[in-house]
Amino acid sequence: MLESILKMRTEERLDNAVVKELFDAYCQLGIFTRVSEILETVSQEKREPIIHTLGSHVTKEKPVLVYSVLKSIDERSGEKASQAAAVVDLLWSLSLIYDDMLDQDLKRSGLPSAWVQFGSDEAYKSSYAGFEAVKQMSDLRFGEGSSKQIDKFVGTGLGSLKAHRELKPGVSVGELLNNYRQRALFHCALPFVLINQEPNIDNKGFLAIENVNLAGQILNDLKDVSPKYIWLRDSFSDMRSGVMSVPFAILLKKLLGEDRAKILGLFGQGQVLENDKQSVIDAFTQSGALADSIKLTKDIYETSLSQFRLVLSTQFYVYAEKWIGYKLQQLGDLI
Numbered sequence: 001m002l003e004s005i006l007k008m009r010t011e012e013r014l015d016n017a018v019v020k021e022l023f024d025a026y027c028q029l030g031i032f033t034r035v036s037e038i039l040e041t042v043s044q045e046k047r048e049p050i051i052h053t054l055g056s057h058v059t060k061e062k063p064v065l066v067y068s069v070l071k072s073i074d075e076r077s078g079e080k081a082s083q084a085a086a087v088v089d090l091l092w093s094l095s096l097i098y099d100d101m102l103d104q105d106l107k108r109s110g111l112p113s114a115w116v117q118f119g120s121d122e123a124y125k126s127s128y129a130g131f132e133a134v135k136q137m138s139d140l141r142f143g144e145g146s147s148k149q150i151d152k153f154v155g156t157g158l159g160s161l162k163a164h165r166e167l168k169p170g171v172s173v174g175e176l177l178n179n180y181r182q183r184a185l186f187h188c189a190l191p192f193v194l195i196n197q198e199p200n201i202d203n204k205g206f207l208a209i210e211n212v213n214l215a216g217q218i219l220n221d222l223k224d225v226s227p228k229y230i231w232l233r234d235s236f237s238d239m240r241s242g243v244m245s246v247p248f249a250i251l252l253k254k255l256l257g258e259d260r261a262k263i264l265g266l267f268g269q270g271q272v273l274e275n276d277k278q279s280v281i282d283a284f285t286q287s288g289a290l291a292d293s294i295k296l297t298k299d300i301y302e303t304s305l306s307q308f309r310l311v312l313s314t315q316f317y318v319y320a321e322k323w324i325g326y327k328l329q330q331l332g333d334l335i
Contacts, residue, residue, distance in 0.1 A: 002036050013058045013109075018326040025319060026060040026089075029067050030078075034086035041133045042126075049114040049126035053093045056111040061323045063089040065212065065308075066191045068316035069205035077195060083141045084191040090134050091154065092187050097127040102161065103237050142194045149193050153186040167244045169252055169264055173296075176246050177214065184213045208307035212324065215300040219327060221245035222293055226334045227281050236277060242268025246296070251289035259283065285335070294331050301328055 007027070014020040026032055035054075039047050063085035070081035099105075100113035101120055107113060115123040131154070135147035160182035167176065181188075188210045189199035199206040224235050225247055238245045252260060263283060266276055284290040301324050308320040 002040055007032065010055050010058050013055070016326070018322050019059055022060050022064050022319060022323060023058060025064050029064065029085070030082040031060075031063045031067060031085045031089065034082050035089055038086060038090060038133050038137045039130070041136065042129050046122075046126045046129040049097060049118045049123045050090075050093060050130045052111070052117055053097050053108065053114050054089075056109045057093060057096060058109070060089065061216075061319075062092055062187055062213070064319050065209055065323070066187070068312055068319055069209060069308075070191060070195060072311055072313045072316055073197070073205060074195075080142070080195055083137075084194050087134055087138060087150070087194065088187040088191055090130060091150070091190075094127045094130045094134075095157065095186075097123050098158075099161070102165075103241055103243070105237055138194065146194055149190065150186070153190045153193075157183050157186045165241075165243055169244060169248075169267065171244050171249055173246055173249045173253075176244060176249055180214055180217045180246075181210060184210065184217070188213055204307050205311045208304050208311060208320070211300050211304035211307065212320070215297050215304060216327065218246045218293065218297045218300070219331060221247050222290070222297065222331075222334055225280060225284055226290075227285070228333055228335075236272040236280070239266055239272055239280070240268075240270055247284065247289060247293040250292050250296075251284055251287060254287040254289050255283065290335060294334055298328060298331055301331075 010023065014023055039050065042050070066088050067081045067085040070077050070084060096108060097114045100108055101115045101123060105113055106116055111117075113123075114126070118126070135150050138146040138150055160179050164176075164179050164183070167179065185199075189206060192199040192203065192206055197203065201207065221238065224238055224245070237243075238248065248263075252263065255263060263280065266272055266280065272280070305320060305324045308317060308324075312320060
């Protein structure tokens with residue numbers, strides 16, 4: 001019943017062929033069923049904000065690529081691969097609830113954020129209940145101690161979010177990228193730990209997943225200031241809240257004097273006026289910061305695809321190839 005409700009809410013928002021293909025894979029590989037089983041253990045009242053967030057965030061590349069790598073590494077890992085992918089999907093959705101509250105973002109993929117729809121208190125209680133359900137199910141599926149690993153990786157992610165908000169203008173691109181990597185460990189490294197593999201520099205599957213998610217984070221940063229997307233979304237959220245991003249780090253490195261001071265003066269003011277938005281867009285395009293940010297993101301995506309090629313079987317490589325091709329197309333449309 002719950003799986004049918006989730007599927008119905010999600011399918012009506014699948015407006016892209018690649019996104020739909022990965023969602024179909026998400027269902028066919030058994031990941032959706034595992035997600036529904038975990039949510040069934042959460043009370044109906046507390047799971048509504050989670051279902052709302054799952055329905056708003058319809059792209060399922062994270063769980064599908066995790067499953068694809070784990071199954072390619074060990075053909076016998078089907079059941080555990082789908083369970084690990086479900087953990088990734090739910091933890092990611094729960095992190096979105098928290099992240100939207102932290103940034104005070106009003107919308108998530110065109111729908112009201114969970115804290116707006118249900119109130120901050122209910123959204124927080126829901127995310128906590130979902131987190132506890134994921135941990136309980138993980139101990140059952142992967143063995144006792146799995147919940148402690150989840151606590152560890154999620155704690156690292158939350159710590160990186162806090163550290164990110166404390167980074168000041170002038171922070172290097174490298175430091176920001178390291179922060180992004182720390183934030184993503186719960187959906188990049190955790191799946192390997194759950195099946196007793198080491199997520200290190202010798203693990204090409206881990207590196208591929210880490211890089212595709214790293215590129216995705218920068219692309220999300222870029223959409224926040226892109227001329228194409230800026231009028232279509234709740235844009236400039238990082239600038240409004242005074243949070244540094246990779247594109248802004250690249251921009252500030254290029255600007256001097258009054259131009260730099262003007263951009264810095266807009267940080268953390270709670271709002272960005274329409275005239276100021278255009279000034280920021282002009283600064284990005286005229287300085288070359290937008291082009292440089294796009295190139296960096298493209299390079300990371302292409303590195304990830306090369307790593308996936310070394311790991312994935314033909315059956316699963318098509319998912320990585322189509323997803324990254326879709327993202328590269330979005331990058332090309334940013335200017």
